[in-house]
Amino acid sequence: MPGLIKYGLLPEATKEQVMARRVYEFNRYLKAITKADKYAYPNMYTLDTRAINFLNEIDCDDLMETDNLAWFIKVKAWDKVYQKYMDVFRDWIAKDKDKILNDLNSIIFLEDWNKYAQGNISAWEMEVLCFYYHDHELKNINQDRYGFANFFELPEEPMVERSFTKAGKEIRIFKLDKICGTCIAKNKIKSTVTLLTTTGVVNVKFRKEYFSMFDKQISERGEDGVKHVVEKSWFNRGNMIVVTGMRSGDDFISKKYASTGGHQLYRIEKINPDGTLTLKDSRYQGGIEEDD
Numbered sequence: 001m002p003g004l005i006k007y008g009l010l011p012e013a014t015k016e017q018v019m020a021r022r023v024y025e026f027n028r029y030l031k032a033i034t035k036a037d038k039y040a041y042p043n044m045y046t047l048d049t050r051a052i053n054f055l056n057e058i059d060c061d062d063l064m065e066t067d068n069l070a071w072f073i074k075v076k077a078w079d080k081v082y083q084k085y086m087d088v089f090r091d092w093i094a095k096d097k098d099k100i101l102n103d104l105n106s107i108i109f110l111e112d113w114n115k116y117a118q119g120n121i122s123a124w125e126m127e128v129l130c131f132y133y134h135d136h137e138l139k140n141i142n143q144d145r146y147g148f149a150n151f152f153e154l155p156e157e158p159m160v161e162r163s164f165t166k167a168g169k170e171i172r173i174f175k176l177d178k179i180c181g182t183c184i185a186k187n188k189i190k191s192t193v194t195l196l197t198t199t200g201v202v203n204v205k206f207r208k209e210y211f212s213m214f215d216k217q218i219s220e221r222g223e224d225g226v227k228h229v230v231e232k233s234w235f236n237r238g239n240m241i242v243v244t245g246m247r248s249g250d251d252f253i254s255k256k257y258a259s260t261g262g263h264q265l266y267r268i269e270k271i272n273p274d275g276t277l278t279l280k281d282s283r284y285q286g287g288i289e290e291d292d
Contacts, residue, residue, distance in 0.1 A: 001089070007107045009100065011092060019058070020088040026054055027082050030073075039070075045078060047071040136198045138180055138240065138268075142275035146242070149177035151202045154247040176260060179204075179252060180242040180268065186235040188215065193235045195243070195252075204243055206254045211235075214265060216291060218284045231284040240268035242279065 001024060004010040012018045030045045037046040047055070047064060052071055055061055063077045093100055141148075154177060161175040181197035191211035193204045206214075214234040219227040234241060244264050245254040256264035263281040270278035 003104055003108070004100075007104065009103055009107075010089070016088050017092070020085045022054075023058070023082060023085040024089075026051070027078075030078070041072060043075050044072040045075060047073060132196070136196070137182065137271060139198050140275055141180075141271060141277060145276065146180075147178060148180050148242075150199050151179050151197060151247060151252055152199055156247060156249055158246045158248055158253075173257060174246050174255070176244055176246055176255060176257070178242055178244050180240065183235050183239045183241060184237055186215065186233075192251075193241075195241070202252050203250065204245070204252045204254060210254065210264070214283065216283075219290060220286070234265070234267050234283075242266040242268065242277075 001010070005021075005024075010017075010021060012021055030047075030051060033048055033051065034040050034044075034046045040046045044065075045051075047070070052064065055064060055073070058081075060073075060078075060081055063073050063081070065072050065074070158174040160172045163170055163172045165171070179195070179197060179202060181195035181202065183193055184196045184201070185194035186192065187194075188211075191206045191208045193206070193211075195202045195204050217229060217233055218231040219229050222228050233239075242265070243252065243254050244256050244260065244262065245252050247253075254264055266279040266281050268277050269280050272278065
């Protein structure tokens with residue numbers, strides 16, 4: 001039943017099926033409120049106002065009992081009612097068991113495939129082995145369109161693009177470039193990410209606050225009261241990113257001026273067949289931020 005409900009396979013085409021589904025959910029609710037009641041009697045379900053109203057709706061008010069402090073229903077008495085309603089779905093399953101099972105298994109397989117088998121051989125190699133035995137995932141992207149630079153062909157010292165004087169002090173504006181690659185390691189203390197580009201390994205340095213912002217894991221509390229991860233750190237191994245900045249010695253310094261177009265950091269969500277990229281430029285909003 002949980003699987004059929006989760007994947008939307010449980011029918012609600014008739015009034016009987018709709019009510020049976022409601023009774024199923026009510027049964028779960030009964031168990032939950034009884035578990036939370038530290039004064040609950042053995043072999044009895046605790047009843048609150050919502051439960052009492054539902055039992056009245058389905059003409060089971062004669063099964064309710066009270067000790068003048070609270071209301072209850074015997075577990076065995078309720079189970080007889082519950083099983084009668086569940087026969088609606090048992091009969092439905094019995095009539096077409098093979099098809100229902102096949103539909104359920106197909107959906108579960110597709111969900112697992114989408115979760116664990118996305119990407120290509122190169123992506124799987126990075127996830128499992130932390131290196132590419134075959135071509136780099138980014139080898140065939142449209143480099144010209146995005147203007148990505150080869151880190152190892154950049155000048156070792158930052159190039160001054162222009163300068164101006166402000167309050168008697170020379171302000172130098174450095175030429176910025178973009179590089180892209182796959183994250184293979186990170187150092188929280190130094191706020192650095194080790195990036196595997198198509199031409200080699202590059203050490204990328206971020207400002208501490210900027211690194212922390214994109215390194216956090218974001219969660220949301222679901223209707224079940226449990227926190228669920230909605231976005232992990234952008235710097236986790238296997239994630240592909242685009243960084244704007246400049247080379248300084250053996251490092252690439254992440255940097256952006258107010259006049260610089262675009263963003264300082266992007267996460268590559270998808271590599272499209274035509275070599276274009278689907279990029280994300282901001283974190284998930286509204287969740288609970290935690291250290292990853």
